Amino acid sequence: MTYTEEGRAMSIASCMTDVPHPGVFIAEELEARDWLQRDLAYILGVPEQTVNMIVSGKRGISPEMAKALGDAFDVAPAFFSNLQNAYEMSKARAPDPAVARRALLQSIFPVREMIKRAWLEDTDVPLLEAQLMRFFRRNDLTAITHMAHASKKSGDYATDTPAQLAAQLAWLFRVRQICSEMITPAYSEARLRQAIAEFPRYMVDPEEVRHVPRILNDCGVRFAIVETFPKAKIDGVCFWEDHQTPVVGMSTRFDRIDNFWFVLRHELEHVLNKDGRGKSDEDVSVDTDLQSDNAHHLPPEEVRANAAAADFCVPTEELNSFFLRKAPYIGEKDVLGFARRIQRHPGIVVGQLQRLMERPEYLARLKVKVRQFVAQSAVVDGWGVPAPVQL
Template sequence: MIEVPHPGEFLAEELECRGWSQRDLAYILGVSEQGITQIVNGRRGISPEMAKALGDAFDVNPEFFTNLQKAYDLSRAKEPDPGIARRAQFQSVYPIREMIRRGWLEDTDVPMLEGQLMRFFHTNDISSIPHLAHAAKKKSYDVDTPEQLAWLYRVRQISSEIVVPRYSKKALEEVIKDQLPALMTDPEEVRHVPRLLAECGIRFAIVEHLDKTHIDGVCFWDSGQPVVAMTTRFDRIDNFWFVLWHELTHVLNEDGKKKGTRERVDANLKYEISDDLPPEEKRANKAAADACVPIREMDSFYARKAPYISEKDVLGFARRIKRHPGIVVGQLQYRMDRYNWLPKYKVAVRKFIAQSAVMDGWGNPAPVSL
């Protein structure tokens, strides 16, 4: 680095050119001669107030002196930790600090952090980690954002340590037909879901979503075994069952199983069956809505009762179709676009699923190796 002289050297040269002594300058500025001597000898810097005073004395812009002082101070500053730029690069792409807080990574020096990131993203080359080398894009129904990708790889990490038997589509069809519907009348019954799915050969986990991801769930295939993960970011009985049925429909249809197919997380799931959705998402939404509340039943009920649907009507309808009222309320709220209607029935279920599911988040990381 180029040696930058102390501003006092310029001050001494200027005094010599003008034929002024340090005592003369002290008189002009109205300060002690000792203060001027300390600046000239390099033992004191030029403060902003002194810069303004010297500007008036020498008839120059005060910034001239402040710039001299800044240049000198910067040249004398210690070189920063070389890891700062690297950590900034990582944090600008992935939520590294949040991943550390959640126990996905350990808080270590940069070389160790790079090693952890390569293990986390299953690569031997740090430059091969997606998004580190280019700006991220955002596309609907694609795992394109770094936050979504980090969440997906955490699911992969957790699911790889869940042991289940070989997947049986027949077993899943039987569970879907008889056992899962029987659990939909009581919020506490969701605790049986992980066991039933495991018996079918499905790895199931609940992983808290990262900010900005809006992820509800995902289904992908790992060596022929389906993996289903949910975030329960909306801790409500209606949302839990809709997302679960959505992902199980992907499993039944073997969406994403074909080799080379890219994983896609499901974000911002709704009851809609829009033409804008990919075909597999439309199928999954329709099947999930029908599994929660049979569509023909809902259409008939809505046609007879809307727009003046009473709480008593909802409770009677829920009993008849053997569903918790909160599941019915969730679909009716969407149809009526009234999300504050009968909210008391949309009860929380995460505390019940936590009794049996592999959970990651909310202050407790899943017990997996880093």
């Protein structure tokens, strides 16, 4: 045979505008060898009609036939497979140009999930791109960057994948989109500090978390709960709208009473310290995992917020004293009595003890769910129901 290299067929075919059927090459080879079609049929052990239909271009070359032809002509079977693939590709219709554009958008943003959650309307690509620019407040999709914020999330931000970063970015801007439409009084740091001092009265009964959104609103803090993306693993965020109105977003990814109060207090500490305020959108501050033991790797503002949140959930001196007196055998009765004395729900105490003891399974059943209660008064987006905001 004239062509023996495996890739030669694809090379030839790629140079042709109108790629011929593989039967053309077989006919040429038969002529070069002075074989008849019935000779090839005899060699292959198939009816002469089978060879005729391939040579005439009425039938393609199957993988089995490619192997047989390879043995007959002493070439690699891939030669004929490549000829067939090149022919079929040349006859295939060109795809809709929107396919490549949608693929590009999905590679940058979690578009499909955003449409599923009604953050975007499912429409043609130009309008979809316009929606994305409006969502991210940019006139150029290539100019979208993280806005200034301080947030609590799991994992090491430096090792996040592009998909995780895109999911986090979309979540952050959804919080911003929702909270930008809220009407609140001017922010008052004094009122917020007073509210935080009064929060413990709501930390005994899980249902009392329903008061949190109203209290924060009275302080001038915009608050929303937005379901996170599976890849984002983000729990909370604090940023400033127009550098003067604090925004706190939570995902309640871990729907537990201890996590709710810890994350909330952590973000409010960012508010009190004005973390993220006055930064440009390109100057990003993202928290690492607050539940980890690698506190020495955290920036100072995160260490400060973690300490404030932990002491808020269970006063540090009280917790240490209780632990020294009762460890290593701390029973449920002990925990219930301690929680009653310091006026906290037992689940909040358990959350702090679990970290202190490094036993995440310890009395975990006491850590009750609270999302259903806070959702009664908060603006909530997710879990099948989008927030009522203008797209």
